[in-house]
Amino acid sequence: MHLMQEAIDVLKSKNIEITKEEEEATLIAILLHDIGHGPFSHTLEYTLIESINHEKITDFFMQELNRQFNNQLNLALQIYKNTYHKRFLHQLISGQLDVDRLDYLTRDSFFTGVSEGVIGTERIIKMLNVSNNELVADVKALYSIEKFIISRRLMYWQVYLHKTVHAIETMIQSIFKRVKVLIESKTDIFLPPSLALFLQNTISESDFVNNPSTLKAYADLDDRDIWFCIKTWRTHPDFILSELCKRLYNRNLFKIEVSDNDFDESYIRRKKSECVLHAHLNQMEVDYFVIHGKMENTAYNKALAPIRILDKNNKLHTLETLSDHLNHRTLSENVNKFFICYPKELSTSV
Numbered sequence: 001m002h003l004m005q006e007a008i009d010v011l012k013s014k015n016i017e018i019t020k021e022e023e024e025a026t027l028i029a030i031l032l033h034d035i036g037h038g039p040f041s042h043t044l045e046y047t048l049i050e051s052i053n054h055e056k057i058t059d060f061f062m063q064e065l066n067r068q069f070n071n072q073l074n075l076a077l078q079i080y081k082n083t084y085h086k087r088f089l090h091q092l093i094s095g096q097l098d099v100d101r102l103d104y105l106t107r108d109s110f111f112t113g114v115s116e117g118v119i120g121t122e123r124i125i126k127m128l129n130v131s132n133n134e135l136v137a138d139v140k141a142l143y144s145i146e147k148f149i150i151s152r153r154l155m156y157w158q159v160y161l162h163k164t165v166h167a168i169e170t171m172i173q174s175i176f177k178r179v180k181v182l183i184e185s186k187t188d189i190f191l192p193p194s195l196a197l198f199l200q201n202t203i204s205e206s207d208f209v210n211n212p213s214t215l216k217a218y219a220d221l222d223d224r225d226i227w228f229c230i231k232t233w234r235t236h237p238d239f240i241l242s243e244l245c246k247r248l249y250n251r252n253l254f255k256i257e258v259s260d261n262d263f264d265e266s267y268i269r270r271k272k273s274e275c276v277l278h279a280h281l282n283q284m285e286v287d288y289f290v291i292h293g294k295m296e297n298t299a300y301n302k303a304l305a306p307i308r309i310l311d312k313n314n315k316l317h318t319l320e321t322l323s324d325h326l327n328h329r330t331l332s333e334n335v336n337k338f339f340i341c342y343p344k345e346l347s348t349s350v
Helices: 002-013 020-032 054-068 074-080 087-093 099-112 121-126 139-160 163-184 193-199 205-210 212-220 223-233 239-249 265-279 344-348
Strands: 128-131 134-138 254-259 291-297 308-310 316-318 335-343
Touching (some): 002 087, 002 128, 020 074, 020 087, 054 212, 087 134, 139 308, 163 223, 223 239
16 A cells, blocks of 8 residues: 555656546555465365456455445446546556555565565655556666566566465365365264355355345454364364375475476375275375376466556657567466376385
C-alpha cells in the first residue's frame, strides 16, 4: 500500500489526472487484491476448492465488503477487475511491472537473505508514467527494469521454486490428495468445521454468492488449521496419510531431483518399484510417495501486455525491443524444469 501511494504521487506530479476518489479506490484495491488466498497460498489453490482460483475469491470478498459498506467499493472493484477506463490504475495492481511484484521481491529478498532479489524499487517508481491510459516507464528506467526482471527470475529458482520448498509443497498436496480419497470412502478423519466444508463438498461460485457462511468459513481458514490437521493425522490408522504427515511434521522430507530434461520413464518406474518394495505399497499407493511433474517460470511474458517504455521523444517501445537481455530465452520465454520426488532412503537403495 505504501508503494502504491508513492506510485500515485509520482504520476500526479507528472500531471496525470487521478482524482481523490480514484486514489482511494486504487489503494483499497491493492490492499485487498490478494485477500482470496487460502492457507499456504498457491500450494493448496485448486485443492481446497477445485474450480475457483484466489482471484475469484478475492472478488467475492470485495463484493461482500462492498455490500457491508453501502457500495463504497464500487470504484475499487472496477479498478481491480480492469473494467475502469483508466487502465493504468489496474496495471499498478496487476501487471508485469505492478507494485505488488516490486514489493514482494524486495521483502522476500530481505527475509530470505537472497541478495539477488534486491531491485531499484524507488528508481522504477519514480520513472513510472502514463500514455494513452496505459502504464509505461520512462526510458531512464530501462536498466532498473532489466534488473527487476532478472531478479524475478533468480528469486523464483532460488526461493519460490527452491528444491526444498517444492518438496514440501508436493508433500502437502499429496497429503490432501489422500485425505480426499479417505473422505470419499467414508473413512473417519479429523477435520475442523471450516476445512470440512470445503473438503467434504463440491463448492461452486454460487455457494459463495448465495451463502455468506461459505465466505466466512473460508475466511476462518489459516495455516494453523492445516498444520494442526497434519499433526493430528500422524496417528491416523491409514498408513499412507499417517506416514506422509509424520515425514512432513518431522521434516523427513522427500528427496527431489530437478532436471532441464524430462526424466526417463524407466527411471520413474524404477523409483516406484523401489518404493513398493521398501514400504510394502501397491502400484496405486506408490503415487503418493513418488511424484513426477514440471516446474514453470516466466520472468517476462512479452506476449502478455508487455512493459512499454516511453523515450525522450514520447515514442513508445516494448521493453524487449530496447533490451538486449530480454532477447535471451531464459528471460522472455517460459522455462520448464522437471522434477521427481521420493522418500530419501530410496536414493541409497539398490
